[in-house]
Every structure is written in C-alpha cells, then in structure tokens.
Amino acid sequence: MNTISSNQPQPVLSVEHIAVHFGGLVAIKDMSFVVNKGEVVSLIGPNGAGKTTAFNVITGFLRPTQGEVRYLGNSLNNLKPHEVTSLGLARTFQRTSVFQSVSVFENVMMGLHRRGRSTLMDTLLALPQERKSEAKLRQLAHELLEIVGISKRAKEIAGAMSYGDQRLLGVALALASDPSMLLLDEPVSGMNATETARFMELLNSLHKRGMSILLVEHDVPMVMGVSDRIVVLNYGRIIAEGPPAAIRGNPEVIRAYLGEGASRHAAH
Numbered sequence: 001m002n003t004i005s006s007n008q009p010q011p012v013l014s015v016e017h018i019a020v021h022f023g024g025l026v027a028i029k030d031m032s033f034v035v036n037k038g039e040v041v042s043l044i045g046p047n048g049a050g051k052t053t054a055f056n057v058i059t060g061f062l063r064p065t066q067g068e069v070r071y072l073g074n075s076l077n078n079l080k081p082h083e084v085t086s087l088g089l090a091r092t093f094q095r096t097s098v099f100q101s102v103s104v105f106e107n108v109m110m111g112l113h114r115r116g117r118s119t120l121m122d123t124l125l126a127l128p129q130e131r132k133s134e135a136k137l138r139q140l141a142h143e144l145l146e147i148v149g150i151s152k153r154a155k156e157i158a159g160a161m162s163y164g165d166q167r168l169l170g171v172a173l174a175l176a177s178d179p180s181m182l183l184l185d186e187p188v189s190g191m192n193a194t195e196t197a198r199f200m201e202l203l204n205s206l207h208k209r210g211m212s213i214l215l216v217e218h219d220v221p222m223v224m225g226v227s228d229r230i231v232v233l234n235y236g237r238i239i240a241e242g243p244p245a246a247i248r249g250n251p252e253v254i255r256a257y258l259g260e261g262a263s264r265h266a267a268h
C-alpha cells in the first residue's frame with residue numbers, strides 16, 4: 001500500500017488475546033503483542049512464565065483456549081505445525097532437535113527435501129531434472145551451513161558436535177524452510193561465551209537480511225544487545241513491553257525478573 005511509508009512498522013505476527021489453560025493451570029492469560037517486519041522482539045520472563053507455551057501456540061503445536069494468532073494476515077489457529085512453517089514461520093526448540101546420527105550436511109539436506117517435497121523415490125530414480133535440482137539443493141545446503149558458520153563441520157555426525165554447534169545446526173534446519181520469520185527458544189542456553197558471541201553475530205546478520213525474529217532467552221545481556229523491543233512475561237501475563245532501555249529501568253520487571261536474573265548471573 002503506498003499510503004504506508006516504508007519506515008512505518010508493519011505488523012507481521014500478531015498475537016491477540018491468547019489464553020492457554022492446562023486443566024486448572026492458567027499458563028497464559030490474555031496475551032497480546034505484535035512483531036513488526038524485520039524486528040527482533042524478545043519474550044523474557046522467569047521459568048514457567050509461559051514463553052515456550054506461547055511459541056507452541058504460535059507454531060501450531062498447541063491450540064489456545066482463547067484468542068487468535070495471525071501471520072501476514074492469515075489466522076494460524078487451525079493450522080498444523082507444517083502448515084504454519086509453509087506460511088514462512090520457522091522455529092527452533094528449547095532442546096536440540098537435530099537428527100543425531102546422520103551428518104551435519106545430511107541434516108540440512110533432509111530439511112531442504114521437506115521443503116522441496118521431492119520424495120525419496122524421486123531422488124533414487126534420479127531423473128535428469130531431479131539430478132539437477134538435487135545439485136541445487138546440495139549447493140543450498142552448503143550455503144545454509146556457511147550462513148550459520150559450521151560449513152567446516154559438514155561431514156561430521158551431528159550428535160558428536162558440541163552443544164553450541166548443534167544449536168547452530170538447528171538454526172540451519174529452521175532456515176531450510178526459507179522462512180520470513182524465525183522463533184528461537186533459548187538458543188544460547190548451554191553455550192559458552194565464545195559460542196554466544198558467535199550466535200549474536202548470526203542473529204545480527206539475519207536481522208540485517210530483513211528476517212523478523214521472536215527470541216526467548218534468559219541471557220539478559222544478549223537480549224538487551226539484540227532486541228528492538230522486549231515483552232516481559234510473569235505468570236502468563238505481560239507485565240511490561242518496550243525497548244531495552246525502558247525494560248532495564250522498569251521496577252516491576254526488576255522485581256519479577258531482572259533482579260532475580262542478575263543475582264542468578266552473579267552466582268555463576
């Protein structure tokens with residue numbers, strides 16, 4: 001629309017009045033927020049605040065008790081996870097979910113085949129155009145490993161890599177679906193300082209390519225460093241929302257989370 005100037009925020013993901021009940025437990029209560037095109041938004045909050053539950057609702061793994069999620073104008077409420085992925089939303093998981101016993105390269109090829117819908121039979125028959133597209137996929141797989149910075153590990157068995165590298169592979173697998181938005185659930189948990197710094201570089205480079213990102217992360221310095229906006233959850237409820245500077249100084253956030261997070265950091 002030419003009435004909207006390009007530097008005005010354009011909402012791509014909108015979470016509208018979501019509630020999630022597990023029996024008597026209210027995991028999420030009336031949650032609403034948006035992610036604009038090309039933004040990095042972080043969802044933070046103490047353990048059990050409802051962050052992963054929010055991801056599960058957005059990506060079709062869980063139906064909300066109430067409310068609606070929309071991506072690029074489409075309601076996601078009745079979609080299955082693979083249908084959500086095909087609209088351009090890809091996620092990583094809080095626990096690594098790479099195929100442990102095959103090579104790093106094969107992991108990405110499997111991800112790409114899922115996208116390309118080419119069947120195993122097509123590949124085995126190796127029809128001329130299939131052979132060509134197979135070569136294209138191999139090229140793409142190498143590029144994806146290059147982007148996340150583990151191309152030198154292509155031939156290694158995925159499960160034998162360091163935890164940090166497995167998480168990077170998880171991002172390559174998510175990128176294999178050619179998403180316009182990435183949801184990352186605690187991507188740097190268990191990473192050392194060097195791996196975390198490398199991951200922040202990757203996030204920044206994806207951000208520069210125009211990727212919209214929703215990040216769940218406990219690493220407060222990282223969240224402050226990469227986010228355009230932060231949404232703070234406590235007991236399933238949004239208690240604050242704003243740019244990093246405003247969140248850092250918010251008394252309710254400090255009481256509920258940052259104070260606790262800071263002391264937890266100091267303890268390490």
Ligand SMILES: Nc1ncnc2c1ncn2[C@@H]1O[C@H](COP(=O)(O)OP(=O)(O)OP(=O)(O)O)[C@@H](O)[C@H]1O
Nearest residue numbers: 022025027045046047048049050051052053054094
């Ligand atoms: N499938 C489920 N069945 C019942 N209760 C659940 C289920 N999934 C999550 N919960 C509960 O919902 C609440 C929110 O959990 P959730 O995993 O979303 O928290 P989180 O913010 O991701 O926490 P963490 O930082 O520890 O990953 C918790 O009280 C949790 O025990």
Ligand SMILES: [Mg+2]
Nearest residue numbers: 051052053094
């Ligand atoms: Mg979680």
